[in-house]
Amino acid sequence: MQPAVAHSREFERVRDLPRRVLDLETAREWAAFLTPRFALRPGAKLRPWQAQSIADAVQCGGAWLALPVGQGKTLLSWLLPTAMQAERTLLIVPGSLAAKTYADFASYVDTWRAPARPIRIETREKLATVGGAEMLDAYQPDLIIIxxxxxxxxxRSAAARRIDRYVRKHDVRVVAMTGTPARKSIMGYWHIVAWCLGDGAPLPLVESEARMWALALDEHSGRRPSLGPLGSTVREARAWYRRRLTETAGVVVVDEDSCTAPLTVRVRLAREDAVLDAAFARFLVELETPGGIPISDPLSRWLLDSQLGLGLYTRWNPPPPDRWRNARRNVARFVREQIDASTRSDHPLDTEAQVLRRFASHPIVREWLTVKPTFAGTTETVWISRSALDSCLDWLRELRAEGMPGIVWCGSVDFGRALAREAGLQYYGQRGQSESGGALHTAPMGESLVASWGANKKGFNLQAWPRQLITMPPQSAKWLEQIFGRSHRSGQDEHVIVDVLATSGGTIDAFEEAIAEALNVRATVSLTQKLLRADIVRARPRITAENEFRWATRKG
Incomplete structure (x- = not known):
């Protein structure tokens, strides 16, 4: 029997929620009404969508705000406790943004009305610890802003579970803000919308029903259930859901760019290199790196492919025992086979962790779980090529010739530090800190810099650097949206040009997957990300017998 989306009480609750259509004129009216109530200086003005967000949060007792990158979400964090008359406000931010948030709040004091009581700022990382649960119970916030x-x-993450438990037990209002609400599934924000709006949420509050909706609406390769009351076709069902989501009070989805400056995204090919050609031939044939680390799932393939393209790999030092190494290779092969076999099933598998849970009693899995704890060696980085390093140095020289500062974004700490040393630049890692103690939000303007995109892709205003080079590009439109938004944001006057360094066919695949993800977000959430607004300039390498493995793509 084919599974189906049910015409249930939850569906009827969602269907029958009141509707309203957001429009810019109404948002401007809210801005004109609310600005005098919060601004302390002439000339200070709320943006229309900031004001609409405050109005929705007050009227609905919470809100889910999908605002474009650069729309001023930090100022909302400062004003919402006053607007919602909160006694104890907890603001949860990524660890990398804590220092910047304190600095931004200090800058608001003479311009915007301060909350009557201090806002407590905690990081998501702290919330994920045991102390995070104790903090929630001790502080007893009546407003949580995320x-x-x-x-x-x-x-299932520790931080999310702690928020969920607290929301279920206490009378607390929640406002969640993001510029990138989803990657591949509505389940990425289902629970957050439920925290914010409760019975007013435009999604089933029963998790099993929400998951059935996700199987019906998400872009995936598995078997899709009958769409039931959502629509007769996937396109029709997504259109119904998109309208239902965006026309719900307390949901503010703004499908516009916060920046009107042009944005160009160009694929830039790294230098050719015979050593990398040989390394990729082994990687794609034997499905493991030169260091003997095997591919197990799509994420590990992207990670290992991207590292190798940068000219480096990791290996165990000392090497693991033969039994451990063989068990690792066997389970990696088993995981790949199960992921491939599940592609068209009702419940496709995507990760090694999912496979190990589902097949925990399989002999190959049991053997791996038995021997895994017996070896706890460390890894070391081995460099085999300068292709990517020299390609980045080429890019920096071109910028210097133009008199233009830029950012090289790195997905590998080893690569980022090595590049910064050779180029004589600062490398900004965790929490936006450099090794010399500098902070990214106060980086010297006019000077190029190197930064970890994993640690610093969110929150920072880096519009003084209108040129970017992304190495080890993520396969996520959500993350690219954040990276682009550091420079391409409200107030930017320059043409922003982002170069994506392609070091292999795998990195080209990752870029194309990000575009596909952005299209899915637009279809379900009605949010057009920067990647779809940009002028995209693709590049393809000249394929030879020597480099065909390095530049092999899944689409050929």
């Missing part, structure tokens, strides 16, 4: 709410998109 900045960069997509950081708790995994409902």
């Amino acid at each position: 900045d960069e709410a997509d950081d708790v998109s995994n409902a």
Whole structure:
């Protein structure tokens, strides 16, 4: 029997929620009404969508705000406690943004009305610890504001579970803000919308029903259930859901760009290199790196492919025992086979962790779980090529010739530090800090810099650097949206040009997957990300017998 989306009480509750259509004129009226109530200086003005967000949060007792990157979400964090008459406000931010948030709040004091009581700022990372649960119970917030709410998109993460338990037990209002609400599934924000709106949420509050909706609406390769009351076709069902979501009070989805400056995204090919050609031939044939680390799932393939393209790999030092190494290779092969076999099933598998849970009693899995704890060696980085390093140095020289500062974004700490040393630049890692103690939000303007995109892709205003080069590009439109938004944001006057360094066919695949993800977000959430607004300039390498493995793509 084919599974189906049910015409249930939850469906009827969602269907029958009142509707309203957001429009810019109404948002401007809210801005004109609310600005005098919060601004302390002439000339200070709320943006229309900031004001609409405040109005929705007050009227609905919470809100889910999907606002474009650069729309001023930090100022909302400052004003919402006053607007919602909160006694104890807890603001949750990524660890990398804590220092910047304190600095931004200090800058508001003489311009915007301060909350009657201090806002407590805690990081998502702290919330994930045992002390995070104790903090919630001790502080007893009556308003929780979650900045960069997509950081708790995994409902099973420790931070999300702690918020969920607290919301279920206490009378608390929740406002969640994000510029990138989803990647591949509505389940990435289902629980967050439920925290914010409760019975007013435009999604089923029963998790099993929400998951059936996700199987019906998400873009995936598995078997799709009958769409039931959602529509007769996937396109029709997505259109119904998109309208239902965006026309719900307390949901503010703004499908516009906060920046009117042009944005160009260009694929830039790294230098050719015979050593990398040989390394990729082994990687794609033997499905493991030169260091003997095997591919197990799509995420590990992207990670290992991207590292190798940068000219480096990791290996165990000392090497693991033969039994451990063989068990690792066997389970990696088993995981790949199960993921491939599940592609067209009702419940496709995507990760190694999912496979190990589902097949926990399989002999190959049992052997791996038995021997895994017997070896706890460390890894070391081995460099085999300068192709990517020299390609980045080429880019920096071109910028210097133009008199233009730029940012090289790095997905590998080893690569980022090595590049910064060779280029004589600062490398900004965790929490936006450099090794010399500098802070990214106070980086010297006019000077190029190197930064970790994993640690610093959110929150920072870096519009003084209108040129970017992304190495080890993520396969996520959500993350690219955040990276682009550091420079391409409200107030930017320059043409922003982002170069994506392609070091292999795998990195080209990752870029195309990000575009596909952005199209899915637009279809379900009605949010057009920067990647779809940009002028995209693709590049393809000249394929030879020597480099065909390095530049192999899944689409050929």
